[in-house]
Amino acid sequence: xxxxxxxxxxxxxxxxxxxxxxxxxxxxxxxxxxxxxxxxxxxxxxxxxxxxxxxxxxxxxxxxxxxxxxxxxxxxxxxxxxxxxxxxxxxxxxxxxxxxxxxxxxxxxxxxxxxxxxxxxxxxxxxxxxxxxxxxxxxxxxxxxxxxxxxxxxxxxxxxxxxxxxxxxxxxxxxxxxxxxxxxx
Amino acid sequence: xxxxxxxxxxxxxxxxxxxxxxxxxxxxxxxxxxxxxxxxxxxxxxxxxxxxxxxxxxxxxxxxxxxxxxxxxxxxxxxxxxxxxxxxxxxxxxxxxxxxxxxxxxxxxxxxxxxxxxxxxxxxxxxxxxxxxxxxxxxxxxxxxxxxxxxxxxxxxxxxxxxxxxxxxxxxxxxxxxxxxxxxxxxxxxxxxxxxxxxxxxxxxxxxxxxxxxxxxxxxxxxxxxxxxxxxxxxxxxxxxxxxxxxxxxxxxxx
Numbered sequence: 001x002x003x004x005x006x007x008x009x010x011x012x013x014x015x016x017x018x019x020x021x022x023x024x025x026x027x028x029x030x031x032x033x034x035x036x037x038x039x040x041x042x043x044x045x046x047x048x049x050x051x052x053x054x055x056x057x058x059x060x061x062x063x064x065x066x067x068x069x070x071x072x073x074x075x076x077x078x079x080x081x082x083x084x085x086x087x088x089x090x091x092x093x094x095x096x097x098x099x100x101x102x103x104x105x106x107x108x109x110x111x112x113x114x115x116x117x118x119x120x121x122x123x124x125x126x127x128x129x130x131x132x133x134x135x136x137x138x139x140x141x142x143x144x145x146x147x148x149x150x151x152x153x154x155x156x157x158x159x160x161x162x163x164x165x166x167x168x169x170x171x172x173x174x175x176x177x178x179x180x181x182x183x184x185x
Numbered sequence: 186x187x188x189x190x191x192x193x194x195x196x197x198x199x200x201x202x203x204x205x206x207x208x209x210x211x212x213x214x215x216x217x218x219x220x221x222x223x224x225x226x227x228x229x230x231x232x233x234x235x236x237x238x239x240x241x242x243x244x245x246x247x248x249x250x251x252x253x254x255x256x257x258x259x260x261x262x263x264x265x266x267x268x269x270x271x272x273x274x275x276x277x278x279x280x281x282x283x284x285x286x287x288x289x290x291x292x293x294x295x296x297x298x299x300x301x302x303x304x305x306x307x308x309x310x311x312x313x314x315x316x317x318x319x320x321x322x323x324x325x326x327x328x329x330x331x332x333x334x335x336x337x338x339x340x341x342x343x344x345x346x347x348x349x350x351x352x353x354x355x356x357x358x359x360x361x362x363x364x365x366x367x368x369x370x371x372x373x374x375x376x377x378x379x380x381x382x383x384x385x386x387x388x389x390x391x392x393x394x395x396x397x398x399x400x401x402x403x404x405x406x407x408x409x410x411x412x413x414x415x416x417x418x419x420x421x422x423x424x425x426x427x428x429x430x431x432x433x434x435x436x437x438x439x440x
Contacts, residue, residue, distance in 0.1 A: 016329070078328040080336070117196065117327035119355075152361070157328045158368040167332055168372070171339035182308040184315055184344060 001062040001069065003050060003098060006031045006088030013038065013082050018116035020085045025056040025125055031089040037079035049077035051111060054095060057129045058111045060104040069104035074115045075156030080167055108133055114153040188420050189287065189297040190349055191223070191317035191341075195333030197303035199323045200354040202233050203387050205300040206396035207407065208321065208352075209263045211414030216295035219257075219264040223283065223299040223313040226275055228268035230300055234260055235394040236267045244269035246286055247278035253289045261399050264294065280309035287316050296419055305340055314341050319349040321378070321417070324369075326353060326360045331369060338373055348375035352413050355383040379413035381406045 009031075014020060020033050036048040047065020051058050062069045063076035108129035109122035116122075126134060157163070178184075192205040201224070209220040222230035222243060231237050236258055243266055245251035258265045266286075291297055299317055302310035314320055320341045324334040338348055351373055356362045366377045382405050390400035398407050 075328065078332065080332055114327050115329070117198075117325065117329035154326055154328055154331070154365055155361070155368065157331065158365065158372075164335065164372055167335050168339050171336040172343055174336075175340040175343035178308075178311070179343065182311070 001050065001060070001098065001101065001104060003032055003052070004090060004094045006090040006094070008086060009089055010085070010087040013084050015082050016116065017077070017081070017083060017085075018112070018118050018121065020087055021051075021058070021112050021116055021118075021125070022121055023087065024053045024058075025121070025128060028056040028128075029053045029087065029089065030055055030092060030095055031087065034086045034088070035077055036084040037077070038082045038084055047076075049073060051106075052095065052098065054092075055128065055130075057108045057125055057133070058106055060098065060101055061106045061111065062104055069101065070106055071110060071114075071153040072156045073104070074106065074111060074153035075160065078115055078153070078157050079163075080170060110153060187291045187295055187297060188319070188422060189291065189299060189317045190417075191299045191301045191313040191320045191346070192323060193301040193314055193320050193337045193341075194303060194323040194330070195305055195337040196324075196330050197227075199303075199325055199330060200381075200387065201303065201323050202230050202300050203391065203397055204321075204323050204352055204354055204381075204410065205298050206230070206233055206261075206263075207398050207410035208414050208417075209296075209298050210261055210396055210398040211411045212296050212298075212417070212419070213262040216419060217264075217293075218262075218296045218298065219266065219290050219294040220298045220300065221266040221287070221290065222268035224302045225268055225278060225280065225283075225309050226302060226307075228270050230265070231267035231270070232394060233391055234258075234265050234267065234396060236260070236265065237394065239267065242267050242269040243286070244271065244275065244278055247280070247282045253286050257290075261396055264290075266290065278309075280312055283309075283312055284316060305336060311340060311344075314346055315344045317341075317346050318420070319347040319375075321349045321352060322373070322375070323352045323354050325355050326362055326365045335372060342374065348373060349417055350375035350378035350413070352378050353380040355387075356380045357383050376416075378416045379409045381409040381413070 032052040049063045052060045061073040063073040066076045109126040112118050112125050113122035192201050194201050209218045212218050222228050241251050241255040243256050246256050299313040301313040304310050322334045324330045362380045384406045386401040386404040387397050390397040393400050
């Protein structure tokens with residue numbers, strides 16, 4: 001996935017991936033976000049995630065560390081956080097130059113629903129999506145419904161045993177360190 | 186004869202308080218149940234249980250040496266211990282006193298349910314998980330909720346607290362929940378207690394200030410919570426032994 005260099009709007013560290021998705025929607029961003037997970041234990045997997053937006057609504061997702069796109073890229077991107085996030089604006093023509101990538105497309109609400117775990121933000125995002133993306137003209141299914149027929153982001157996350165082991169190891173280390181800090185034996 | 190459960194999720198918005206009261210009401214058909222709002226920074230059980238006007242809450246017990254009995258209320262066939270919402274009270278509260286409060290409550294009940302904080306970021310938030318015998322993990326089929334649920338389990342087991350099971354809450358029809366629940370169980374020590382459908386009934390109950398099982402007892406989510414409660418096998422233990430356990434719990438006396 002080749003993304004033209006955009007105009008940097010924001011660069012910050014966030015605990016949750018929800019915030020940049022909400023900012024993109026609020027600003028009707030046309031451009032992209034680069035998510036770089038900061039978790040040292042998980043950096044072996046390496047890489048960063050890119051989500052493109054048109055008028056605030058996510059269109060494509062790609063994760064460099066695994067070279068996977070679409071819902072699977074959202075699963076790859078799911079880390080305990082924090083993330084370093086950069087938001088970039090692109091001209092419409094530049095966004096169009098990325099082209100059509102079937103393997104990279106995500107339904108409008110999926111990042112908010114499955115990555116950020118925020119059904120309200122997912123609903124707002126779906127409402128902001130153009131009708132063509134909300135409802136398939138041929139069979140009446142929504143993008144999100146169609147995505148459920150394929151392995152979704154949650155299923156891909158649960159299939160990644162290595163990452164889940166890393167999350168558990170990190171939590172145990174944190175729990176033990178804090179037990180000392182807080183005076184639990 | 187008591188077992189203490191922390192109802193925990195690691196993430197806000199999963200419906201922990203609704204779940205705590207629903208499980209409490211379902212378990213009260215066979216056991217003496219006490220539910221405690223141990224989410225001291227974001228207390229809301231009093232709104233769910235129609236107790237928003239009461240004078241004495243857990244905060245008063247933890248800040249002003251009010252007796253525990255003054256903060257217990259018999260409602261919906263349970264003993265309910267709500268917590269106040271004043272941030273000043275929260276700042277003044279000594280969370281380590283919770284250990285003694287739990288020990289006292291444990292002496293008079295079969296089942297203690299501790300509604301826990303939505304985060305694992307402070308000692309008072311983690312304390313209910315430390316004090317409980319087992320955690321009931323409330324989660325939704327989303328990546329952040331699963332990730333936080335894994336953290337709850339690892340914190341619990343690090344502190345010798347077991348896992349009673351997983352409660353998938355606010356589940357939508359299109360969530361492919363059976364497949365997700367099966368895959369999720371591989372990573373947890375407990376199995377799925379129930380999958381509770383997302384429902385307007387739970388929101389209506391909250392607005393009415395009544396627990397879901399009192400407000401809409403035959404609704405689909407109420408049925409699911411009853412099923413979850415039936416799958417929790419409460420372990421019989423000597424109440425004195427349990428009270429001793431809390432008194433000698435690994436919590437220091439000063440913050």
